Amino acid sequence: MGSGYRGRLAPTPTGLLHLGHARTFALAARRAEQAGGALLLRIEDLDAARCRPEFEDAALEDLRWIGLRWQEGPDVGGPHAPYRQSERGPVFLATWERLRATGLIYPCDKSRSDVARALAAPHAEDDAEPIFPPELRAPVGAGRDATSPGASNWRFRVPDGETVRFEDALRGPQAFVAGRDFGDFLVWRRDGVPSYELAVVADDLAMGVTEVVRGADLLLSTARQILLYRALGATAPAWAHAPLVLGSDGRRLAKRSAGLSVRELRQRGWAPEEVLAAPIDRLLG
Numbered sequence: 001m002g003s004g005y006r007g008r009l010a011p012t013p014t015g016l017l018h019l020g021h022a023r024t025f026a027l028a029a030r031r032a033e034q035a036g037g038a039l040l041l042r043i044e045d046l047d048a049a050r051c052r053p054e055f056e057d058a059a060l061e062d063l064r065w066i067g068l069r070w071q072e073g074p075d076v077g078g079p080h081a082p083y084r085q086s087e088r089g090p091v092f093l094a095t096w097e098r099l100r101a102t103g104l105i106y107p108c109d110k111s112r113s114d115v116a117r118a119l120a121a122p123h124a125e126d127d128a129e130p131i132f133p134p135e136l137r138a139p140v141g142a143g144r145d146a147t148s149p150g151a152s153n154w155r156f157r158v159p160d161g162e163t164v165r166f167e168d169a170l171r172g173p174q175a176f177v178a179g180r181d182f183g184d185f186l187v188w189r190r191d192g193v194p195s196y197e198l199a200v201v202a203d204d205l206a207m208g209v210t211e212v213v214r215g216a217d218l219l220l221s222t223a224r225q226i227l228l229y230r231a232l233g234a235t236a237p238a239w240a241h242a243p244l245v246l247g248s249d250g251r252r253l254a255k256r257s258a259g260l261s262v263r264e265l266r267q268r269g270w271a272p273e274e275v276l277a278a279p280i281d282r283l284l285g
């Protein structure tokens with residue numbers, strides 16, 4: 001445990017753990033073990049309407065069943081408790097405050113329909129991720145004197161045209177252009193809940209995570225999070241994005257495709273090592 005490597009598993013308990021998540025988490029556990037490091041488990045339950053305690057219990061049980069063990073977490077405690085994001089409000093608020101002090105975030109009163117209208121411009125590409133229209137940005141300096149987020153959305157002003165680069169341990173060099181691949185992103189919601197980007201960065205920093213292992217669906221988020229680390233004057237962790245598990249039709253497996261939940265596969269008699277390594281078509285058959 002003395003290597004200094006700290007990895008994490010960060011399940012979101014909105015449904016049963018599915019095969020793709022299980023394989024990504026197993027990879028995270030393997031990398032921590034190979035590095036002789038520690039692994040922590042953090043429950044990402046900020047979406048109160050969709051997260052449920054029974055899914056948290058099921059995720060922990062399923063992770064144990066596939067053979068994973070962690071040294072810190074909601075069920076085992078640890079120096080960075082609590083390990084449930086729903087209980088970590090003060091950490092997120094302190095991070096909001098630090099970001100506000102940089103002048104890089106601003107309160108945003110634009111509604112979904114304002115954004116949709118601006119995006120209806122002819123250049124908007126259909127399948128690209130919608131970019132927050134720069135013409136809807138608040139003026140520089142807006143929100144500078146706010147003492148709390150209040151009932152506003154807050155966004156991070158991205159440095160338009162800057163290429164954000166990082167090295168991925170599994171995929172090699174990555175590059176995304178701010179303002180083209182992603183735009184001003186939410187850091188805080190008007191309902192008082194931090195965004196995923198803010199919460200994950202605040203927690204990975206507070207918990208001393210040295211390498212983030214997660215699915216390749218979060219590559220763009222990594223570019224956003226690198227900007228948050230920089231704004232906070234902090235060093236970003238290392239990154240490893242696992243390939244997404246695809247069904248035989250080449251499409252991503254949805255979390256709710258119940259047939260491929262770890263639980264269902266277990267009930268059908270598959271062993272943990274098959275769930276983690278067998279070709280998808282065999283498990284589906």
Ligand code: GLU
Binds near residue numbers: 214215
């Ligand atoms: N909680 C996210 C998920 O379950 C993962 C977030 C992350 O690893 O940064 O998809």
